[in-house]
Amino acid sequence: MNLQAILGNFALILFVLMVGTGIIWFLDVFYLAKQRRVRADTALREFDARNLKLSGEGIKLQESGRAAMQANLLKQPAWIEYSGSFFPVIALVFFLRSFLYEPFKIPSSSMVPTLQIGDLILVNKFTYGIRLPIINKKIVDVNHPQRGDVMVFKYPEDPSLDYIKRVVGVPGDKIVYKNKRLTVNGKGVSYQPLPDYLDEERLSYSKQFSENLLGVDHKILNDEQAPAYVPNPHNFPQRELCGYNDEGFACTVPTGQYFMMGDNRDNSLDSRYWGFVPDQNIVGKAFFVWMNLSNIKRIGSFQ
Missing domain, CATH: 2.10.109.10 (Umud Fragment, subunit A)
Known part of the structure; x- marks a missing residue:
């Protein structure tokens, strides 16, 4: 199949996009998100231990710092976030036009x-x-x-x-x-x-x-x-x-x-x-x- 045929085959383009974004989505759900959670839990334990020590020394701490740190550690990278958002939409469009109704001009x-x-x-x-x-x-x-x-x-x-x-x-x-x-x-x-x-x-x-x-x-x-x-x-x-x-x-x-x-x-x-x-x-x-x-x-x- 030549390049022109591939570019003209919208179903193939959708399929490639669906597979690509789907792999990233599943990888994040079943692996990357868990890794972020492990790293976040480790960092938060260290944060809590350090704050406990500083509190014992009479140093007043801001409680919002922990929540901001947790949110930042658990946040998806932009490329994963966008892929995860696009995957269900692309998958739905691919299913509809492949098995139910397809538009033509x-x-x-x-x-x-x-x-x-x-x-x-x-x-x-x-x-x-x-x-x-x-x-x-x-x-x-x-x-x-x-x-x-x-x-x-x-x-x-x-x-x-x-x-x-x-x-x-x-x-x-x-x-x-x-x-x-x-x-x-x-x-x-x-x-x-x-x-x-x-x-x-x-x-x-x-x-x-x-x-x-x-x-x-x-x-x-x-x-x-x-x-x-x-x-x-x-x-x-x-x-x-x-x-x-x-x-x-x-x-x-x-x-x-x-x-x-x-x-x-x-x-x-x-x-x-x-x-x-x-x-x-x-x-x-x-x-x-x-x-x-x-x-x-x-x-x-x-x-």
């Missing part, structure tokens, strides 16, 4: 109109099974991705990158995308036209449809100027299961893999280009926009 327009650039979303990490953090190995099987789910996954060509797309095909499905219309296992997906969608950044309109993906309704966009065929698909694993022509493509999804597409169909680099997503690359199911600094109205759940 939408960086591109590939999922417009469902998700906008700048949307801060939450991803359910346990709905598709419990996985060990860092290595992403599934240890408890719960559910499997369903057609229509919006899913975050590790990009097959560079697992240090997280991608988000919609599940269009599950293992065993025959996916046909002809003239910008989907067919799944021989059943055509239904489309209802909606008002054209205005891209405010590009100041251009796209055709907008409500797509019913075998029971799951969601919106998609089509660019009338974009070709129906897939330009320059990559040489991905098991590409022999896909066929391409001027009207689109057809793919059979292999066991343990998923076919993903963006809702902004003509502006999405997805499984049409780089192939299938293996089960081990799954991160979780996206389900909620918790903030968009540019548009507060974006907050809420989505399909």
